[in-house]
Protein backbone atom coordinates (compact mmCIF):
# COMPACT_ATOMS: atom_id res chain seq x y z
CA UNK A 1 0.00 0.00 0.00
CA UNK A 2 3.13 2.20 0.03
CA UNK A 3 2.66 4.33 -3.08
CA UNK A 4 5.48 6.89 -3.09
CA UNK A 5 7.72 9.19 -1.07
CA UNK A 6 6.81 12.85 -0.69
CA UNK A 7 9.09 15.79 0.12
CA UNK A 8 7.99 17.62 3.27
CA UNK A 9 9.31 20.91 1.83
CA UNK A 10 8.31 21.08 -1.84
CA UNK A 11 5.78 18.23 -2.08
CA UNK A 12 7.64 16.51 -4.94
CA UNK A 13 6.93 12.78 -5.29
CA UNK A 14 9.64 10.11 -5.58
CA UNK A 15 9.40 6.37 -6.22
CA UNK A 16 9.48 4.14 -3.14
CA UNK A 17 10.89 1.10 -4.96
CA UNK A 18 14.56 2.04 -4.42
CA UNK A 19 16.73 3.52 -1.66
CA UNK A 20 16.14 7.26 -1.22
CA UNK A 21 17.67 9.76 1.16
CA UNK A 22 16.47 13.39 1.17
CA UNK A 23 14.82 15.44 -1.61
CA UNK A 24 17.43 16.06 -4.35
CA UNK A 25 15.95 19.52 -4.99
CA UNK A 26 15.84 21.12 -1.54
CA UNK A 27 17.19 18.48 0.89
CA UNK A 28 13.73 18.19 2.47
CA UNK A 29 12.84 15.12 4.52
CA UNK A 30 10.91 12.50 2.54
CA UNK A 31 7.80 10.91 4.03
CA UNK A 32 6.43 7.53 2.97
CA UNK A 33 2.88 7.86 1.63
CA UNK A 34 0.29 5.10 1.41
CA UNK A 35 -2.99 4.51 -0.34
CA UNK A 36 -4.91 5.19 2.88
CA UNK A 37 -8.31 4.94 1.16
CA UNK A 38 -7.51 1.40 0.07
CA UNK A 39 -6.21 0.51 3.55
CA UNK A 40 -9.39 1.96 5.05
CA UNK A 41 -11.50 -0.33 2.87
CA UNK A 42 -9.56 -3.48 3.74
CA UNK A 43 -8.35 -2.98 7.31
CA UNK A 44 -9.86 -1.61 10.51
CA UNK A 45 -8.44 -0.93 13.96
CA UNK A 46 -10.67 -3.72 15.32
CA UNK A 47 -8.52 -6.22 13.39
CA UNK A 48 -5.50 -5.32 15.54
CA UNK A 49 -6.85 -7.35 18.45
CA UNK A 50 -4.91 -10.56 18.96
CA UNK A 51 -1.98 -9.48 16.79
CA UNK A 52 1.59 -9.91 17.98
CA UNK A 53 2.54 -7.25 20.55
CA UNK A 54 5.24 -5.62 18.43
CA UNK A 55 5.21 -2.52 16.24
CA UNK A 56 4.69 -4.79 13.22
CA UNK A 57 1.07 -5.28 14.34
CA UNK A 58 0.59 -2.06 12.34
CA UNK A 59 2.05 -3.56 9.17
CA UNK A 60 -1.04 -2.40 7.26
CA UNK A 61 0.48 1.10 7.45
CA UNK A 62 4.14 0.10 7.10
CA UNK A 63 6.14 -0.79 3.98
CA UNK A 64 5.49 -4.28 2.65
CA UNK A 65 8.82 -6.00 3.35
CA UNK A 66 9.92 -8.97 5.45
CA UNK A 67 10.57 -7.35 8.86
CA UNK A 68 13.93 -7.51 10.62
CA UNK A 69 12.40 -7.77 14.06
CA UNK A 70 13.70 -8.37 17.58
CA UNK A 71 10.29 -7.85 19.19
CA UNK A 72 10.31 -4.03 19.25
CA UNK A 73 7.34 -1.86 20.10
CA UNK A 74 4.03 -2.23 21.90
CA UNK A 75 5.76 -1.07 25.07
CA UNK A 76 3.75 -0.62 28.28
CA UNK A 77 1.63 2.49 28.85
CA UNK A 78 2.02 2.66 32.63
CA UNK A 79 -0.37 4.73 34.76
CA UNK A 80 1.71 7.01 36.96
CA UNK A 81 1.57 6.28 40.68
CA UNK A 82 2.18 9.93 41.44
CA UNK A 83 -0.13 11.77 39.03
CA UNK A 84 -3.54 10.22 38.39
CA UNK A 85 -3.91 11.56 34.82
CA UNK A 86 -0.38 10.80 33.67
CA UNK A 87 0.79 7.77 31.71
CA UNK A 88 4.42 6.81 31.20
CA UNK A 89 5.13 5.18 27.87
CA UNK A 90 8.10 3.05 28.79
CA UNK A 91 10.31 2.69 25.75
CA UNK A 92 13.11 1.32 27.91
CA UNK A 93 11.60 -2.14 27.40
CA UNK A 94 12.46 -2.21 23.71
CA UNK A 95 15.26 -4.42 22.32
CA UNK A 96 18.57 -2.58 22.93
CA UNK A 97 16.80 -0.68 25.72
CA UNK A 98 15.54 2.36 23.84
CA UNK A 99 12.96 3.74 21.42
CA UNK A 100 15.63 3.75 18.70
CA UNK A 101 14.80 0.07 18.11
CA UNK A 102 11.62 1.05 16.27
CA UNK A 103 13.21 3.32 13.69
CA UNK A 104 16.16 1.07 13.08
CA UNK A 105 14.00 -2.06 12.79
CA UNK A 106 12.11 -0.30 9.97
CA UNK A 107 15.22 1.22 8.35
CA UNK A 108 17.22 -2.03 8.41
CA UNK A 109 14.16 -3.92 7.12
CA UNK A 110 14.09 -1.64 4.08
CA UNK A 111 17.88 -1.70 3.69
CA UNK A 112 17.79 -5.50 3.48
CA UNK A 113 14.78 -5.29 1.16
CA UNK A 114 16.81 -3.07 -1.19
CA UNK A 115 19.92 -5.27 -0.96
CA UNK A 116 22.12 -2.67 0.76
CA UNK A 117 25.34 -4.00 2.29
CA UNK A 118 26.86 -1.36 4.57
CA UNK A 119 24.93 1.05 6.75
CA UNK A 120 26.55 4.18 8.20
CA UNK A 121 25.19 6.17 11.10
CA UNK A 122 26.32 9.11 13.22
CA UNK A 123 24.85 8.54 16.66
CA UNK A 124 24.85 10.05 20.11
CA UNK A 125 24.55 6.54 21.51
CA UNK A 126 21.33 4.54 21.52
CA UNK A 127 20.72 4.70 17.76
CA UNK A 128 24.16 3.17 17.29
CA UNK A 129 23.31 0.25 19.55
CA UNK A 130 20.03 -0.29 17.74
CA UNK A 131 21.59 -0.13 14.28
CA UNK A 132 24.30 -2.54 15.37
CA UNK A 133 21.76 -5.05 16.71
CA UNK A 134 19.39 -4.93 13.74
CA UNK A 135 22.26 -5.04 11.26
CA UNK A 136 23.58 -8.14 13.04
CA UNK A 137 20.13 -9.72 12.80
CA UNK A 138 19.93 -8.83 9.10
CA UNK A 139 23.48 -9.87 8.18
CA UNK A 140 24.39 -6.33 7.10
CA UNK A 141 27.53 -4.38 8.10
CA UNK A 142 26.98 -1.48 10.51
CA UNK A 143 29.46 1.41 10.46
CA UNK A 144 29.04 3.62 13.48
CA UNK A 145 30.44 7.09 14.14
CA UNK A 146 29.90 8.13 17.74
CA UNK A 147 31.31 10.82 20.04
CA UNK A 148 34.11 9.31 22.12
CA UNK A 149 32.29 10.20 25.35
CA UNK A 150 29.07 8.27 24.63
CA UNK A 151 27.79 6.16 27.54
CA UNK A 152 29.95 3.07 27.95
CA UNK A 153 27.04 0.71 27.26
CA UNK A 154 26.58 2.08 23.73
CA UNK A 155 30.23 1.58 22.86
CA UNK A 156 30.39 -1.95 24.28
CA UNK A 157 27.11 -3.17 22.79
CA UNK A 158 28.17 -2.01 19.31
CA UNK A 159 31.42 -3.90 19.72
CA UNK A 160 29.61 -7.08 20.78
CA UNK A 161 27.11 -6.80 17.91
CA UNK A 162 30.10 -6.81 15.57
CA UNK A 163 29.69 -3.26 14.27
CA UNK A 164 32.58 -1.17 12.92
CA UNK A 165 32.92 1.67 15.41
CA UNK A 166 34.72 5.00 14.87
CA UNK A 167 34.98 7.17 17.99
CA UNK A 168 34.94 10.87 17.11
CA UNK A 169 36.38 13.68 19.20
CA UNK A 170 33.31 15.92 18.99
CA UNK A 171 29.51 15.97 18.90
CA UNK A 172 27.01 14.07 16.78
CA UNK A 173 27.23 16.90 14.24
CA UNK A 174 30.97 16.15 13.88
CA UNK A 175 30.11 12.47 13.43
CA UNK A 176 27.66 13.42 10.71
CA UNK A 177 30.46 15.30 8.92
CA UNK A 178 32.53 12.09 8.91
CA UNK A 179 29.67 10.21 7.27
CA UNK A 180 29.20 13.04 4.75
CA UNK A 181 32.90 12.87 3.81
CA UNK A 182 32.61 9.12 3.31
CA UNK A 183 29.66 9.68 0.99
CA UNK A 184 31.86 11.54 -1.46
CA UNK A 185 34.19 8.58 -1.81
CA UNK A 186 34.25 6.00 -4.60
CA UNK A 187 33.67 3.03 -2.27
CA UNK A 188 30.38 4.58 -1.18
CA UNK A 189 28.92 4.28 -4.66
CA UNK A 190 30.40 0.89 -5.47
CA UNK A 191 30.06 -1.12 -2.26
CA UNK A 192 26.35 -0.77 -1.42
CA UNK A 193 26.75 1.85 1.32
CA UNK A 194 23.81 3.78 2.70
CA UNK A 195 23.41 6.58 5.26
CA UNK A 196 20.75 5.82 7.89
CA UNK A 197 21.14 9.16 9.70
CA UNK A 198 18.07 10.45 11.52
CA UNK A 199 15.52 11.75 8.97
CA UNK A 200 17.99 11.38 6.08
CA UNK A 201 16.25 8.17 5.03
CA UNK A 202 12.47 7.80 5.02
CA UNK A 203 11.87 4.68 7.13
CA UNK A 204 13.11 5.51 10.61
CA UNK A 205 10.15 7.88 10.86
CA UNK A 206 7.91 4.98 9.81
CA UNK A 207 9.18 2.84 12.66
CA UNK A 208 8.88 5.65 15.17
CA UNK A 209 5.37 6.55 14.06
CA UNK A 210 4.15 3.31 15.60
CA UNK A 211 4.48 5.10 18.97
CA UNK A 212 1.58 7.31 17.83
CA UNK A 213 -0.50 4.28 16.86
CA UNK A 214 0.24 2.71 20.24
CA UNK A 215 -0.66 5.81 22.23
CA UNK A 216 -4.04 5.82 20.49
CA UNK A 217 -4.66 2.07 20.75
CA UNK A 218 -3.50 1.80 24.36
CA UNK A 219 -5.73 4.72 25.40
CA UNK A 220 -8.76 3.13 23.69
CA UNK A 221 -8.50 5.27 20.52
CA UNK A 222 -8.80 8.49 22.51
CA UNK A 223 -6.17 11.16 22.20
CA UNK A 224 -4.47 12.44 25.36
CA UNK A 225 -4.42 16.20 26.00
CA UNK A 226 -0.64 16.23 25.82
CA UNK A 227 2.43 14.24 24.90
CA UNK A 228 5.81 15.20 26.36
CA UNK A 229 8.63 14.01 24.19
CA UNK A 230 12.38 14.31 24.84
CA UNK A 231 13.58 15.78 21.57
CA UNK A 232 17.06 15.23 20.15
CA UNK A 233 16.59 14.52 16.46
CA UNK A 234 12.82 14.57 16.96
CA UNK A 235 12.01 11.58 14.73
CA UNK A 236 9.42 10.25 17.16
CA UNK A 237 7.64 13.60 17.30
CA UNK A 238 7.49 13.70 13.50
CA UNK A 239 6.41 10.08 13.38
CA UNK A 240 3.63 10.41 15.95
CA UNK A 241 2.20 13.47 14.23
CA UNK A 242 2.27 11.62 10.92
CA UNK A 243 0.55 8.66 12.61
CA UNK A 244 -2.26 10.90 13.89
CA UNK A 245 -2.87 12.24 10.37
CA UNK A 246 -2.91 8.71 8.96
CA UNK A 247 -5.23 7.45 11.70
CA UNK A 248 -7.67 10.28 11.05
CA UNK A 249 -7.66 9.47 7.32
CA UNK A 250 -8.28 5.82 8.23
CA UNK A 251 -11.18 6.81 10.49
CA UNK A 252 -9.48 5.38 13.59
CA UNK A 253 -9.48 8.75 15.42
CA UNK A 254 -11.15 12.11 14.89
CA UNK A 255 -9.57 15.52 14.27
CA UNK A 256 -8.50 15.99 17.90
CA UNK A 257 -4.78 16.18 18.60
CA UNK A 258 -2.66 16.23 21.76
CA UNK A 259 -0.53 19.24 22.54
CA UNK A 260 2.94 18.14 21.53
CA UNK A 261 5.65 19.18 23.96
CA UNK A 262 9.36 19.09 23.26
CA UNK A 263 11.68 18.78 26.23
CA UNK A 264 15.37 19.41 25.77
CA UNK A 265 18.37 19.85 28.01
CA UNK A 266 19.20 23.43 29.01
CA UNK A 267 22.74 22.63 27.85
CA UNK A 268 21.51 21.96 24.29
CA UNK A 269 18.11 23.49 23.56
CA UNK A 270 18.01 24.66 19.92
CA UNK A 271 14.30 23.87 19.52
CA UNK A 272 13.33 25.60 22.77
CA UNK A 273 15.22 28.71 21.69
CA UNK A 274 13.73 28.73 18.19
CA UNK A 275 10.22 28.11 19.53
CA UNK A 276 10.49 30.94 22.05
CA UNK A 277 11.75 33.26 19.31
CA UNK A 278 8.90 32.22 17.00
CA UNK A 279 11.31 30.98 14.33
CA UNK A 280 10.56 28.27 11.78
CA UNK A 281 14.00 26.64 11.98
CA UNK A 282 16.69 26.36 14.63
CA UNK A 283 20.26 27.63 14.85
CA UNK A 284 23.26 25.44 15.59
CA UNK A 285 23.64 25.32 19.40
CA UNK A 286 27.24 26.04 20.32
CA UNK A 287 29.12 24.27 23.13
CA UNK A 288 26.37 21.72 23.67
CA UNK A 289 26.83 19.93 26.99
CA UNK A 290 24.44 17.64 28.83
CA UNK A 291 24.65 14.23 30.46
CA UNK A 292 21.50 13.31 28.53
CA UNK A 293 23.55 12.26 25.49
CA UNK A 294 20.49 11.65 23.33
CA UNK A 295 19.54 15.32 23.67
CA UNK A 296 22.96 16.56 22.62
CA UNK A 297 21.85 17.33 19.07
CA UNK A 298 22.96 20.91 18.28
CA UNK A 299 20.68 21.29 15.24
CA UNK A 300 18.09 18.64 14.43
CA UNK A 301 17.74 18.07 10.68
CA UNK A 302 13.96 17.98 11.02
CA UNK A 303 13.79 21.23 13.02
CA UNK A 304 11.35 22.88 10.57
CA UNK A 305 8.90 20.00 10.97
CA UNK A 306 9.30 19.82 14.76
CA UNK A 307 8.61 23.56 15.16
CA UNK A 308 5.62 23.30 12.86
CA UNK A 309 4.13 20.49 14.96
CA UNK A 310 4.69 22.33 18.24
CA UNK A 311 2.87 25.36 16.80
CA UNK A 312 0.02 23.49 15.08
CA UNK A 313 -0.69 21.37 18.15
CA UNK A 314 -0.68 24.39 20.51
CA UNK A 315 2.23 22.71 22.21
CA UNK A 316 5.39 24.19 23.61
CA UNK A 317 9.08 23.56 24.27
CA UNK A 318 10.70 23.30 27.70
CA UNK A 319 14.31 23.08 28.85
CA UNK A 320 15.49 21.03 31.84
CA UNK A 321 18.86 21.44 33.52
CA UNK A 322 21.09 18.42 34.14
CA UNK A 323 20.51 18.83 37.87
CA UNK A 324 16.73 18.73 37.35
CA UNK A 325 17.11 15.72 35.06
CA UNK A 326 19.20 13.72 37.54
CA UNK A 327 16.79 14.55 40.37
CA UNK A 328 13.85 13.46 38.19
CA UNK A 329 15.62 10.23 37.21
CA UNK A 330 16.03 9.40 40.89
CA UNK A 331 12.49 10.51 41.70
CA UNK A 332 10.92 8.35 38.98
CA UNK A 333 12.94 5.35 40.10
CA UNK A 334 11.85 5.78 43.72
CA UNK A 335 8.25 6.80 43.03
CA UNK A 336 7.29 4.81 39.96
CA UNK A 337 9.74 1.92 39.97
CA UNK A 338 11.02 3.05 36.59
CA UNK A 339 14.76 3.47 36.13
CA UNK A 340 14.62 5.84 33.19
CA UNK A 341 17.17 7.18 30.77
CA UNK A 342 18.04 10.78 31.72
CA UNK A 343 16.40 11.95 28.48
CA UNK A 344 13.18 10.21 29.54
CA UNK A 345 13.23 11.67 33.04
CA UNK A 346 13.43 15.12 31.46
CA UNK A 347 9.75 14.56 30.56
CA UNK A 348 8.89 14.60 34.24
CA UNK A 349 10.74 17.91 34.71
CA UNK A 350 8.73 19.40 31.85
CA UNK A 351 5.43 18.03 33.17
CA UNK A 352 6.02 19.54 36.60
CA UNK A 353 6.80 22.93 35.05
CA UNK A 354 3.71 22.80 32.85
CA UNK A 355 1.53 21.93 35.86
CA UNK A 356 2.90 24.88 37.83
CA UNK A 357 2.43 27.27 34.91
CA UNK A 358 -1.16 26.06 34.39
CA UNK A 359 -0.41 24.88 30.84
CA UNK A 360 -1.75 21.49 31.93
CA UNK A 361 -4.48 20.98 34.51
CA UNK A 362 -4.07 18.04 36.91
CA UNK A 363 -6.99 16.26 35.21
CA UNK A 364 -5.50 16.50 31.69
CA UNK A 365 -4.39 13.14 30.36
CA UNK A 366 -0.72 13.51 29.53
CA UNK A 367 1.66 10.86 28.17
CA UNK A 368 5.31 11.19 29.21
CA UNK A 369 7.79 9.33 27.06
CA UNK A 370 10.58 7.49 28.77
CA UNK A 371 12.80 6.98 25.76
CA UNK A 372 15.14 4.36 27.21
CA UNK A 373 16.38 2.43 30.21
CA UNK A 374 18.66 4.00 32.80
CA UNK A 375 20.69 0.80 32.75
CA UNK A 376 22.46 2.07 29.63
CA UNK A 377 23.66 5.17 31.52
CA UNK A 378 25.20 3.61 34.61
CA UNK A 379 28.57 5.31 34.12
CA UNK A 380 26.91 8.65 33.34
CA UNK A 381 24.53 8.50 36.29
CA UNK A 382 27.21 7.26 38.65
CA UNK A 383 29.53 10.11 37.69
CA UNK A 384 26.74 12.62 38.13
CA UNK A 385 25.91 11.55 41.66
CA UNK A 386 28.24 14.23 42.98
CA UNK A 387 26.44 16.88 40.99
CA UNK A 388 22.97 15.74 42.02
CA UNK A 389 21.22 17.53 44.84
CA UNK A 390 21.76 15.65 48.09
CA UNK A 391 18.55 14.00 49.28
CA UNK A 392 17.19 15.98 52.20
CA UNK A 393 18.15 14.50 55.57
CA UNK A 394 15.21 13.54 57.74
CA UNK A 395 14.48 16.52 59.90
CA UNK A 396 13.06 16.44 63.38
CA UNK A 397 9.39 17.33 63.46
CA UNK A 398 6.58 17.39 65.96
CA UNK A 399 4.20 14.48 65.82
CA UNK A 400 1.52 14.61 68.47
CA UNK A 401 3.86 16.17 70.94
CA UNK A 402 6.63 13.69 70.29
CA UNK A 403 9.78 15.11 68.75
CA UNK A 404 11.59 12.62 66.61
CA UNK A 405 12.98 11.79 63.23
CA UNK A 406 10.76 10.08 60.70
Ligand SMILES: [Zn+2]
Nearest residue numbers: 007010023028
Ligand atom coordinates in the same frame (compact mmCIF):
# COMPACT_ATOMS: atom_id res chain seq x y z
ZN1 LIG B 1 11.75 18.88 -1.93
